[in-house]
Amino acid sequence: MTTGNYVYDNFVRIDCGLSPQELWTSIVHETAHFTLAKQSSYGLFCFFLQQDMKAGNEECEPVLRLLDQAVERTSECYARTMELLLDASFTALSPGERARVVEERRAQPYWSRYRMDLLEPLLLNPDSAKAPVFPHLLFILAAHVDTRPLFHRDVSDSAAIRAMMLQNPLGLCPDRRLPVLIQAFTRLLDTAAPAQITCERVMEESGLTFLDSGSRQKTFLRKLWEEGKLSPGIRAPLERNLAVWEWEDICFLDPKVVSLAFGMSITDAAIPYTLQPRFSQQVLDLPAFKPARNVVSIMLNAADSVLPHSQLHAAPSQWACPAVLQFWDTWNGIRYQPALVEDVRKLGPVLELYQGALYFYLDDYSSIRKTAALNGIPAFFRVDLPWNQMEDELCRRGFRVRSMLLQKYSESVFFCFRFNEAGNAAFSMHFHWELQKAFQDFCVGNIVPAASYGSFGWKRFRDLIAAVTEDQNYAGLSYSDFCALRLL
Amino acid sequence: MTHQEVSAQLDMELESFFQAHPECCHPFLMDERQTLLDSRADVSSLDMNAFALFDEILSCRMGFNRDDSQENKTHYNAVCHQIYLFFTSDEYREEKLTAAVVKEMVIPMAAVSLSETTRLDPVLACAAISLTLNTILKIGVRAWCEYYRNKHPELKP
Numbered sequence: 001m002t003t004g005n006y007v008y009d010n011f012v013r014i015d016c017g018l019s020p021q022e023l024w025t026s027i028v029h030e031t032a033h034f035t036l037a038k039q040s041s042y043g044l045f046c047f048f049l050q051q052d053m054k055a056g057n058e059e060c061e062p063v064l065r066l067l068d069q070a071v072e073r074t075s076e077c078y079a080r081t082m083e084l085l086l087d088a089s090f091t092a093l094s095p096g097e098r099a100r101v102v103e104e105r106r107a108q109p110y111w112s113r114y115r116m117d118l119l120e121p122l123l124l125n126p127d128s129a130k131a132p133v134f135p136h137l138l139f140i141l142a143a144h145v146d147t148r149p150l151f152h153r154d155v156s157d158s159a160a161i162r163a164m165m166l167q168n169p170l171g172l173c174p175d176r177r178l179p180v181l182i183q184a185f186t187r188l189l190d191t192a193a194p195a196q197i198t199c200e201r202v203m204e205e206s207g208l209t210f211l212d213s214g215s216r217q218k219t220f221l222r223k224l225w226e227e228g229k230l231s232p233g234i235r236a237p238l239e240r241n242l243a244v245w246e247w248e249d250i251c252f253l254d255p256k257v258v259s260l261a262f263g264m265s266i267t268d269a270a271i272p273y274t275l276q277p278r279f280s281q282q283v284l285d286l287p288a289f290k291p292a293r294n295v296v297s298i299m300l301n302a303a304d305s306v307l308p309h310s311q312l313h314a315a316p317s318q319w320a321c322p323a324v325l326q327f328w329d330t331w332n333g334i335r336y337q338p339a340l341v342e343d344v345r346k347l348g349p350v351l352e353l354y355q356g357a358l359y360f361y362l363d364d365y366s367s368i369r370k371t372a373a374l375n376g377i378p379a380f381f382r383v384d385l386p387w388n389q390m391e392d393e394l395c396r397r398g399f400r401v402r403s404m405l406l407q408k409y410s411e412s413v414f415f416c417f418r419f420n421e422a423g424n425a426a427f428s429m430h431f432h433w434e435l436q437k438a439f440q441d442f443c444v445g446n447i448v449p450a451a452s453y454g455s456f457g458w459k460r461f462r463d464l465i466a467a468v469t470e471d472q473n474y475a476g477l478s479y480s481d482f483c484a485l486r487l488l
Numbered sequence: 489m490t491h492q493e494v495s496a497q498l499d500m501e502l503e504s505f506f507q508a509h510p511e512c513c514h515p516f517l518m519d520e521r522q523t524l525l526d527s528r529a530d531v532s533s534l535d536m537n538a539f540a541l542f543d544e545i546l547s548c549r550m551g552f553n554r555d556d557s558q559e560n561k562t563h564y565n566a567v568c569h570q571i572y573l574f575f576t577s578d579e580y581r582e583e584k585l586t587a588a589v590v591k592e593m594v595i596p597m598a599a600v601s602l603s604e605t606t607r608l609d610p611v612l613a614c615a616a617i618s619l620t621l622n623t624i625l626k627i628g629v630r631a632w633c634e635y636y637r638n639k640h641p642e643l644k645p
Binding site (some may be wrong): 068069070108110112113115117162165166169173175176 | 514
C-alpha cells in the first residue's frame, strides 16, 4: 500500500488515511527522500529538472527518470534507516533485540530489493549512531557528487547522460557509491572512536570523488550559472530558482541542517494526500449519481436525442447537486473532455440551462483571467502546498484570500476552503498540527472565518473533492490528467 | 553447447527485449549485474540483483510504485523453485543443456505458470524468467543449486 511519496517538490505527500503511528513513520520516510534531494548536489539537480518539467518542459522526463533510478536504492536505504533510528523503541533495544527487529524486517521484499543487508551491521552496532557522519551524511555523501558534468549536458539527451553515468558510475551514480561508503565507514568504525569519524575521514577512506566538502548550495549554483556553460534546458530553471531562493545559503554537508527540509521542520514539509480511494466510498445523505463515480454529463441538446440510460444522469436538477460534470454537446457531436476554458466560455449562455450550482474547476487559478465571460460562475481549484507556502503561492496566482472555512475530515486531517471576494474557492488539505497556524491567521484578522458553506457544508463538494484528490496516478502525475476542466 | 554459449544466446535475446521494452530495463541494475559478475561477487549479491531486475521487468509502470514488490518476490521464489526442480530432476543431464532445451522447456514451463498466476503478458513473463535463468547459468548451475538448497533447508539434497 502506498502511504506517501516524494517527487522532488518542496514538500512530501502523505496518505491522509493513516493512523497517527503510521503517519509519523511515513513522514520520517518521505522526508528522508526530501532531505537527500535538497541536501545533495545530485538531488538538487533532480529538483531543478522536476521544477522544469512542471513548468512544461517534458523533455527532461526521461533524464529525471534515469537519474532517479541511479539514486533510488540510496534514497530508500536512507529512508528505511531513518525509520528505524528515529524509532525510540528501536534505539533503546539491546543488541540482541535489535537483531530480532532486523530479522523481521529482512523478510520484507524491500529489504533485499534495496540491499538493506549492507547496512545491517551498522544498524546492529550501537556505536554507529555515535559517529557524526551516521546516518544522514553517509547517504548524503553518496549523492554529493560533482554534478557539473550533468549540468553542462543537454538534458533532453538521456542516452548521452546515461552513457556518461555508466562510464563513471563511482563518480556519478549514488547507488554505486553507497556500498563503497558503507565499507569505508565500517572500516573506520573498527579502527577509530565513533566521535572521530567525520565526513572528511569517510570521504578520504572511500577513495571516491566528491563536490568540495565546504560547498554552499546557492554559491555553487550561482557560480555554475555565471560560468555560462549550462545547457539551455538547465539555465532557465536554475535562473528562476535562484531568483526565488529565499532560504539561507547552506553548506551541503552541514550536520546541523541535514534533518531539515529546505529550512522547514519535517512536519512543516508534509501535506496530506489521497493516495488510496476513500471519499467516493463514503455513504452520505445527499443524492448520489452512479455509475462512474458521480460523473454526470450535461447534454446540451434536446432530451429526445439522448440515449435513455444517459437521461438518468443528464436531467438538470432543480436544486444543487453534488456532481462533477462534463460537457457533451450532442448536437454538434463534441465531447468536451478535457474541455478547454475557451470551449466553456463559448457555451456560457447555455450553462444557464442547468439549474444546479455550477462551479468551475481549474487546475491553475491564473487561468481565471481567461474566463471572465463565464457569467460569474465561481472557480474552484486545488492547491497542494504546506501551510507556510500557501499564501505566497496564492498571491502569485492572483488570489487574495478574504475568508476561510476549515472542515475536519479525520483525526489527522482537515480541509481548508479559502475564498476570495468573488467567491472563488481554493481547496487544500492539511495535517491537524497546522490548525494552530490557521487560528493565527484568524487572530491577525486579515482572514475571517467563512460562514458554513450553504446548508450542505463541505460535503456538498465531496464529489468534486474526490475528483481532484483521488489521484491514483502515483509518481507526480498531475491531477490535471483527469480532465482539464470540471464543473460542479 | 556450453553454459556460456546458452547464456550468450539468452543475453542477445534479452537485449532485444530491453530494446523493445525500455521501460522494463533498469540501466544501472544491469550495469551492476555485469559488475557483480566481473568481480565474481557472492551468489547472494547476484541473487538480490536478479530479483531486483525481475521486479523491474514485472513492474513496468510509471514512476516508482513498489506496491507490487511483495507479490513479485513470491513469483520470483516460485520461478526459482521451478528452475531448481528442473536442474535437480532425474531427467536433467548437464551435458544435454542447450539453448533449445532452455527456450522450449524451462522458460515456457515457468512462464506459463507465472503468466497464469499474474495474468501478465507472456512476453514479460518469459523475459523475467530468461533473466533469472541466465543469472543462474552465469553463476553456475551447481553453485546456484547449492546456494538455493542452503536457503531452503526443507529441500532434500
